[in-house]
Amino acid sequence: MIDVVVLFFLFGLAAGLARSDLKLPSALYDSLSLILLLAIGLKGGEGLAKQALAPLLPQLGAVILLGVAQTFIAFAILRGLGRLGRADAASMAAHYGSVSVATFAVGVNWLLVRDIEFEPQMAVFLAIMEVPAILIGIVLARGVSRDTDWRALGHEAFLGKGVTLLLGGMAIGWIAGPDGLAPIKGVFFDLFKGALALFLLEMGLIVSRQVGELKRRGLFIVAFGLGMPLLSALLGLATGLALGLSPGGLTLLATLAASASYIAVPAAMRLAVPEANPALSLAAVLGVTFPFNILAGIPLYHALATQFTGATP
Amino acid sequence: MIDVVVLFFLFGLAAGLARSDLKLPSALYDSLSLILLLAIGLKGGEGLAKQALAPLLPQLGAVILLGVAQTFIAFAILRGLGRLGRADAASMAAHYGSVSVATFAVGVNWLLVRDIEFEPQMAVFLAIMEVPAILIGIVLARGVSRDTDWRALGHEAFLGKGVTLLLGGMAIGWIAGPDGLAPIKGVFFDLFKGALALFLLEMGLIVSRQVGELKRRGLFIVAFGLGMPLLSALLGLATGLALGLSPGGLTLLATLAASASYIAVPAAMRLAVPEANPALSLAAVLGVTFPFNILAGIPLYHALATQFTGATP
Amino acid sequence: MIDVVVLFFLFGLAAGLARSDLKLPSALYDSLSLILLLAIGLKGGEGLAKQALAPLLPQLGAVILLGVAQTFIAFAILRGLGRLGRADAASMAAHYGSVSVATFAVGVNWLLVRDIEFEPQMAVFLAIMEVPAILIGIVLARGVSRDTDWRALGHEAFLGKGVTLLLGGMAIGWIAGPDGLAPIKGVFFDLFKGALALFLLEMGLIVSRQVGELKRRGLFIVAFGLGMPLLSALLGLATGLALGLSPGGLTLLATLAASASYIAVPAAMRLAVPEANPALSLAAVLGVTFPFNILAGIPLYHALATQFTGATP
Amino acid sequence: MTLPTEKRTLLTIVTEAVVEQTLLRDLDRLGVRGYTVSDARGKGSRGVRDAAWEEAANVRVEVICERAQAEDVLRHLQARYYADYAMVAFLAEIEVLRPEKF
């Protein structure tokens, strides 16, 4: 049965394709994304408080490598098979090497609705995996040039809104613990799924605007937008198995790997690799990969995860 | 005892009349109206899932006729007794032939607070009754002229924000059913009454701005703004009795009929009948009819509904 | 243990100091402050409904005097020790003679989390204490000059957003009573703490912007920003003891007295005493006094309150 | 060295938010190649429009183009909108680089 939050996405998509006047106030969209990021962070921090942190360090190294590997692979495919120019290929590779919070949130919701457990450090992975692909993408586009304003980029990467909220939420959740968080459960946990539903309604509207660009770009974009997340999900599953994650954790790591950024990376690439065409990457990420992941990818990744771990679904 | 949400309306009205600086951020007002529309749609769709849809078709025909009849009657009164020009009369008639979501929501709240049941298709009626009066109003103003951009109007009418959200919410509620909706109850059902309270606070402020125009226009506007909803409510009750609705359903159909649009119709008339004075219609709709309906009309329509059906209130 | 809402403040502060891109949509901040003000008012009004109002009148007189006294004392200190010009001293004194809703809300939350009771009239005190300091401040800056547009000022003072919402909320709470408010508990009571947490996140960001100004102004601002709330808290405790308040009420009255306005008063002073430098007052109020009160002041005032009343904490 | 700027005309229109889409379609039809829109409020002969709600909101539209085209658009506005809508429009002389763009 399809989750209700995904129905909101489909509704937004349909409304957008039918050219309805519907749109969310941008302040609502921004508020929802802020609440979702904080909620994910709080939940993760609360969980981390219950375990030792030292064993996490090698795991962080592993997921950083995962993101870096994805970026290089995507770049090679886009240059080789896709015949994209250097800048376009590097920019798009960075999108796919990084992660999408919205996709992750749908994955979390999918597991929550089915009462499937997952490791609290998944929220840390989400924060950590956003950044490395951006740096690799810039180096792929430019080489290690003198021109690049690394300070501005580092700032953009580590102090961007998304990462700040995730890390801040985690810190608060870690310090406060379950009892300390109890008074604010009302806003951050009880409303999570409803907030995600509204958020996905707007995502549907945004995705519907990619259709024109998609038509113009032909098949390669569609093929890449479907093939790359599948490949990445397998890499994610392999990494997760090596780290000994639970089926829920495996599902989320595969989802993270399969997901592609449509907020942090486009903004960073616009500044650092301005000659890359932003419409191209967004058409693939939003027009193909995001819908694929939330409609078909997540259940598929979970099926693979249970099979690989031998767990009964 | 007066409902707390209506107290918020009175508070907004008082603050506005006292020229307080109070105002809601427009993004909050838009967000609240979006949530209310979705909630009404979801609730309706959830209910519809439990019954056969075929018997609804004649009911839809009946409520469309109801809206059309109201528009013609209002036009005749405004031309005959009110001596308004053709454009002004047609535009104002369209406002009264259509419906108001805010009034409907107050009616729903009134019934919910009193644990009175009503049919789920009331949400469908709300969506359906918004449009026909607009088309009739344009024809009354212009005749069936070549000039009218019917495509744009059809778009405005059927893909406007309100109708899209109602229909989308219904579709989601219908597909997901009660179990599927459970995870998002927090946002859409538990917060419904609080959201309505805030929404009515802003409505009070908006209504307070109509007072100047009302004073300028004299008695006829006030008389029409009170008489027309009463007449319409009776038509609505008659229609509802013919359809065999429950007392709750009768109350809501009378409320719908008595209500007058202040969002969709003004926007459509501004484009299609620009020579009509928008201040005139808004003064009647917002300055007289809306307050009357939520303060006195709804309880009255319910009293009539119970009397007509012989139910004990 | 530090309250979770205060952790959100510290997070905002840290993010701001690290120059993160994080910021709340201004519509969200405005919406949260509206909901907090209404919630405080509703809660207060609900409580007042249970008691006679006549005995309140002398209490209101006492807290007005308290605010007036604070303003004069602050002015004397700022002129004498601080060697500020007349306009700057008067404006800053008005900030400290008035109150801060955000500080009050943190105090309320502190007591709620610890299940400590307080009198419902505290919300009335909050509304009442906002205004007198503004009038005194203007007179201190200008004398009772002909030029002052007292009508505009009265409007600003009594019909400003904050006071309107507090009084409106109280009226609604008073009329509706606990049963009438039940349907809107979801929005106004259950979400109070979560809304306060988000609000304080933005407060942290705002406070972080005061650091530059603070550095420029040197020690006196810091000393005054710490000393004045302590002095005011003692005056507040004395007043509260004279009025026979409970330990919870005492804590809140001390908190109110110790708090300094950063919304209503800056706006009023900008219009009435434009030659005063607004950056100076805001640096003291936001950069020193607000953080001090919510981090250390409130627990301290409560400790004093329990000691003075001989209650066991 | 002074820049090789060329003269163009800036047409600014302030009108009711409710006609934004219709107006922009008209601009497209009249061959305008670009425009910039921002939200506004204001006061004029049709009273205060304080943007408190959609009905009372204004938009401010700017079009850079050649003088002749600006006059065409202005003529169209006069015929189609001036009588029935809250609207103000005015022309100013400006300079641009890339004259082929406007």
Add this chain to the structure above:
Amino acid sequence: MTLPTEKRTLLTIVTEAVVEQTLLRDLDRLGVRGYTVSDARGKGSRGVRDAAWEEAANVRVEVICERAQAEDVLRHLQARYYADYAMVAFLAEIEVLRPEKF
């Protein structure tokens, strides 16, 4: 055929949002018949005003009127606001139809 436009003056004022109401009342008192307002942020001699909160927000006010009236208003702004408020104001020559309106 060229349009029968007439010259007017556009006065643009950028200042603190907190004085919006006061300023608009002043404009009314000085006989101005219309204005357009939009929200803005900025930087100037009084530092960065990034609109992060009400205190730090700017508004941008435009008035179309005759040159003499624009100068009157400017003179008033200079006397009443320039010393104590973050404010910038400037004049530009523009053309309008319907000269009787401004």
Add this chain to the structure above:
Amino acid sequence: MTLPTEKRTLLTIVTEAVVEQTLLRDLDRLGVRGYTVSDARGKGSRGVRDAAWEEAANVRVEVICERAQAEDVLRHLQARYYADYAMVAFLAEIEVLRPEKF
């Protein structure tokens, strides 16, 4: 008595919201002493930018300065932004009081 105004140049830039911070830093570096920013949407050679989300939003930046400085800035914009970003910039002649301020 006519006012002692002085001529200055108003440079208006409409571009992608994503470059706002970078652009403002550039303005600072080029010695500009103030600017005003507001949110906008629009259409141009790079398609419709309807501000539906951050990626598709524009900003409108105004700078009052001397002609020479305005030309410097424009030259910098041409070199650094015109090729890769949705951007439009234009100059207008205006008058100010307090010439020392700009």
